[in-house]
Amino acid sequence: MVASKAQAAWDELNERQRTYLRAFLDEDQGLEEEHRHLGATGRWGKAPARVWRRIHLTGRYAPTPRRLRSAGVWESGAGSTLAALADRGLIELGTNPASGLYALLTRAGRAAARAGLGIAPATRKEPWELSKWLWREMAKVARAGEQGLPAEELFGSAHLYLDAAHAHRRGNRPYLHSHRSFITYTPRDYYGNPYPYTSSKTVHHYRLTEQGRAHYTDHLQAYREFYPDIAAPDIAPTADTPVQ
Template identity: 35%
Template sequence: MASRAQAAWDALNERQKLYMTVLYDVDQAVEADRAQDAAAGYYDDTPASVWRWIDVVTPGSKLTTVQRRLAVHDVRDEGAGSTLQALQRYELIEVREEDVDGARGKAKQVSAKLTRSGRAAVRAGTKEPGRRRKGELSQYAWERLVRLWKADPRTVSIWGNNTLAALVERPDPPYAERDSPLGDYRITEAGREHYRTRWARYAVVYPEVAAPNPDKEAADPWPAELAKALESLKSAVTWAGRDEWAAHRRREAALKDTRVPRRADEVTEQSIQWHALLVSQAQARADLAEQHGAQAKAALESAIRAYAHAVLRAYTASVEHDLFDADLVAAVTAAADAGRGGAQIETPVTCCLPRVDRAVQTAHAEATGTRKRRRALPKQMLPSPGFHARSEPEPLPQEIAGLSNLASTVEAYITDGALRRELHPPANPEVVEAD
């Protein structure tokens, strides 16, 4: 039987689900920023009932974060919109409308806040990882414990009063101890025990944290050789792009030198010949830079193809959970070679995580030209007329630009094995619905 949260999600239409997902993403981004500030010692006692309000529509021409994210999915509403009102009736959000003074007089400002039921519905519907339970470490504290585990028997620093309390002051016995009164920290036996016994649970709650399996005989879901191979392919893209920019700048500088006029006092035959020589040399530099730019652009396109194919193959392996270590690295390397040779990009498999499938499928459709935008992006999201005022290299072909965006989208989910850990956790901890 479906949970109440799942039933609430299933009752929504696609437009309402998209609104809820966007609002949830913004809500969680604010919460993560506040948690990070608190871990670093910057506290803000503003209650959640205040900071959870999200601007949906504000006076003026500037789009809110919510409007920009909705526009990417061809969704736009004027004012509050019937969608927000419907979600409020379902008690998934609260809506607040205020008349404020704008540049052209009174204008309406619309804000929304997810209720507990709303956040639970999104987590149930999008298969977001469960929240931590009372007594479990925060993500930042878990990341520090992972660093302590990896460094053992060496020491690492621990920053933030909350993290220090979570690892040293609160546990009895503590999970970390100082090697000297003013030194860094090393993991204790209690810390090792907590890591070994709770690793599977944390792998579900914080799948994006690259925590090595304490069972040394178990296959690492994201082997170091794979991370190294993908980083090498990504670096090839970066360096080819830099080479293209360098060649472009050299060509622009050389062309500028070809247009330098003779000075008024350069009237002798020798001075005229000298000026002509300088101009011809500048033109030769421009021609050489143009050749280098074309070579760099070709290398950039090849590197993007290779990286996109490699990342997508790693994504497929993360979903299907069929390859490990050497076999996975070999498959990803072979996919990169095939992409460099001009092979067609494969269609991404579905992972049944709506937030991931939606982003990956959309990026793939745009890369292959099978997605047609029903409405143009708002003018506020288009480059301003002066954006291209400075000289830039010729833009990449639409297909290559699409592959670059696809690779970036997929990479965000698979890095350090996060997607594989989420889809195929090492154990099956009890699922607890968060507030």
């Protein structure tokens, strides 16, 4: 699909359909990142791309449905949106007895999403290189400083590929750690008036691990050349040491 055709395919979509295609592209690139990392560590699988690129759409915790649900565009009308994208040849839909409904982003769909989002076609990456969307999240954590990035601000399914708590997942790189802390606050009523007592809650922030900080420091200049539009501070904050 040439650039003009890809852009035209994007332009024909409504905002809801673009939201879906954007989410599909992000997970598709995450799956590619996972597959490439496995290969770099000598663990190539025999499954074809049509298998390992599947974007699962069934299950409460499947990353893409969860992201679309949080955007308020999943529960109602999902079927018609998926059908519209499939009819345009931007995705393919299938089912698996074990995992249920899944989608595959087609080459046309990948090209349309990249054209619409202004993303240059993918080039060959170094074995250590994170994809643009994962580097964007790493840089976001670095910009947050010593306090860390609120967990809810880490985008989409990035935690599956960067959070050390998911180190068992294929393709994960344990560059981030979720730090838990407790804060005390004064609850307020519907009108904003404070109650005469305090309460506490648990909050989570992402910080770089030692391995994550080393990766950031070693490859910062290269990433700036790869992705000059992503702001990344000169010095990464001190690494967080998880409590064993």
